[in-house]
Amino acid sequence: MDRENIIWVSLPVPAILLDDKDQIDDINPAAETFLNTSLRSLKGHHVWEKIMVAAPIEGGFERVRKNQSALFVNDVDLGTGERPPVHCNLQIAPLNDDSKRLLMLISPREIAGKLGRAHSVHATAKSAIGMAEMLAHEIKNPLAGITGAAQLISMNLPKSELELTDLIVAESRRIVKLLEQVEQFGNVRPPLMKPVNIHDILDRARKSAEVGYAAGMTFIDDYDPSLPPTLGDSDQLLQVFLNLFKNAAEAAEKLGPKHEGVIRIRTFYDLSLRLRGKDGKGAAVPLQVEITDNGPGLPEEISDEIFEPFVSGRENGTGLGLALVTKIIGEHHGWIQVDSVPGKTVFRVSLQVAPDLSNSEYY
Numbered sequence: 001m002d003r004e005n006i007i008w009v010s011l012p013v014p015a016i017l018l019d020d021k022d023q024i025d026d027i028n029p030a031a032e033t034f035l036n037t038s039l040r041s042l043k044g045h046h047v048w049e050k051i052m053v054a055a056p057i058e059g060g061f062e063r064v065r066k067n068q069s070a071l072f073v074n075d076v077d078l079g080t081g082e083r084p085p086v087h088c089n090l091q092i093a094p095l096n097d098d099s100k101r102l103l104m105l106i107s108p109r110e111i112a113g114k115l116g117r118a119h120s121v122h123a124t125a126k127s128a129i130g131m132a133e134m135l136a137h138e139i140k141n142p143l144a145g146i147t148g149a150a151q152l153i154s155m156n157l158p159k160s161e162l163e164l165t166d167l168i169v170a171e172s173r174r175i176v177k178l179l180e181q182v183e184q185f186g187n188v189r190p191p192l193m194k195p196v197n198i199h200d201i202l203d204r205a206r207k208s209a210e211v212g213y214a215a216g217m218t219f220i221d222d223y224d225p226s227l228p229p230t231l232g233d234s235d236q237l238l239q240v241f242l243n244l245f246k247n248a249a250e251a252a253e254k255l256g257p258k259h260e261g262v263i264r265i266r267t268f269y270d271l272s273l274r275l276r277g278k279d280g281k282g283a284a285v286p287l288q289v290e291i292t293d294n295g296p297g298l299p300e301e302i303s304d305e306i307f308e309p310f311v312s313g314r315e316n317g318t319g320l321g322l323a324l325v326t327k328i329i330g331e332h333h334g335w336i337q338v339d340s341v342p343g344k345t346v347f348r349v350s351l352q353v354a355p356d357l358s359n360s361e362y363y
Contacts, residue, residue, distance in 0.1 A: 012272045013105055020100035022047050022061055030272045034106065035080050047104075052079050053090070060092060064102060068094050078106060140179050147172040191233035191331050195354035198230050198237070198287060199223055202265055205241035214249040214263065222266040230287050231354040236328045243325050244291045244347050251295025251345060264292040273350055275335055285334050285350035292347075298340040 008015070014031035016024060024042045032038055035051070042050050053076055060071045070093040079085035091105040147169055154165040206219055245263060252261025271286045329336045334351040 012274075013107055016047065016051075016104040016106070018047055018061075018102040018104060022102075024050065025101065031106070033268075033270050033272065034108065037080065050080060052085070053077070057090070057092075061102060064092050064094055065100050070094075140176060143172050143176055143179075191236050191328070193231050193233060193332075195229035196232050196234045196237065198227060198267060198289060198351070199225075201234055201237050202241055202267070202289070205238055205245055206265070208242060209245040209249065213246050214261075217249050217252060217261040217263050220262060220264045222264065224268045227267055227269060227287060229354040230351040232332050232351065237332070240325050240328050240349065241289075241291070243322065244349075247322070247347075248291060248293035248295070248345070251293050251297075254296050260294075262294045264290075266290040266292070270350075273335070275333065283333060283352060285352055287351040287353060289349045289351070290346055291349075293345050294343055295345060297342040297345055298338070 008026075008028050011028050011030055014034040015028045016031055017026040019025045023044055023046055027035070027039050027042060035042075037050075053073075057071075057073055057076075060073070064071050070091060073090040073092070076088060076090060077085035078088045078090070086108050089107040091107070093103050093105075095101045095103060150165045150168040150172070154162055154169075157165065202221075202223075206221075209217075210219065248263045249261065252259060252263075255261075266289070268288050268290075269286050270288050271284060273286070274284050326336060329349060329351075332351060334349060336347065336349050338348070339346045
């Protein structure tokens with residue numbers, strides 16, 4: 001591969017090469033991933049046949065060619081038939097030759113925004129854990145006294161008057177169960193990191209879900225068998241995917257028994273995302289796991305805060321499941337994001353590759 005091709009395939013942002021008639025001539029791997037389609041299905045088509053931009057920029061192409069200077073378009077929604085619109089910045093520049101070809105670079109603003117929210121959520125979760133543990137401990141003691149007092153009172157009441165004391169006992173026990181979940185949320189041990197096969201973990205989670213809460217769901221998997229091991233704690237990652245499968249199953253159930261619930265599991269490799277650590281260095285998280293359901297989608301009012309502790313899209317939900325998932329993935333130096341529209345919700349988990357694979361049990 002020559003130097004130009006190496007640079008082209010290594011570009012971390014989606015890039016599209018247009019010919020003199022604004023037809024798509026080439027796209028790089030990052031663009032194939034972002035647009036969720038292949039070069040073969042795009043090549044030769046006019047760019048506006050395949051890509052929709054919520055801005056009148058068609059005339060801008062001719063200005064770029066005429067002035068031989070770049071055009072920058074910020075804060076526009078860009079979408080295709082294969083994915084919902086995404087907030088982006090666009091850069092359109094002429095090639096330094098006489099071909100009148102143009103290079104269009106797409107910078108999704110969702111990445112920076114979601115990364116910022118992810119760091120904020122992780123910090124918020126840590127603060128919430130300490131407060132929640134303290135409150136859980138302090139509240140459980142008086143609840144035990146209330147439950148005991150209600151039970152003593154009920155011993156001297158006729159059966160016709162037991163309804164209120166039974167209600168006190170039942171509600172107190174329900175609160176205790178909630179507090180135990182809060183305590184469990186804060187008691188997750190640090191992960192025991194070692195090379196693990198992500199497909200083995202997904203299969204374990206799937207089998208467990210299929211005989212439990214997701215018994216009525218149809219699972220479809222699309223695994224990339226060439227994925228290397230990730231560095232992680234298999235038990236904690238299992239907990240992550242069990243939570244995500246449970247969310248997907250509960251989402252499909254909202255549409256009623258006649259709705260055929262489907263959970264799609266996809267794994268693939270994507271080098272375009274890097275997370276900046278505390279040392280300022282960027283670390284790649286190329287192992288991708290996508291879990292997609294065909295439920296009604298996330299409520300719009302909570303879609304940006306769904307990973308926050310105590311935020312739930314379910315009636316009587318605790319809002320701790322996804323917060324726990326975020327905490328575990330953060331401690332694995334990974335990232336989780338969600339894209340949701342009516343009829344399709346996609347949770348995407350990004351993980352690191354295990355180093356020094358030569359000594360791994362998988363090789």
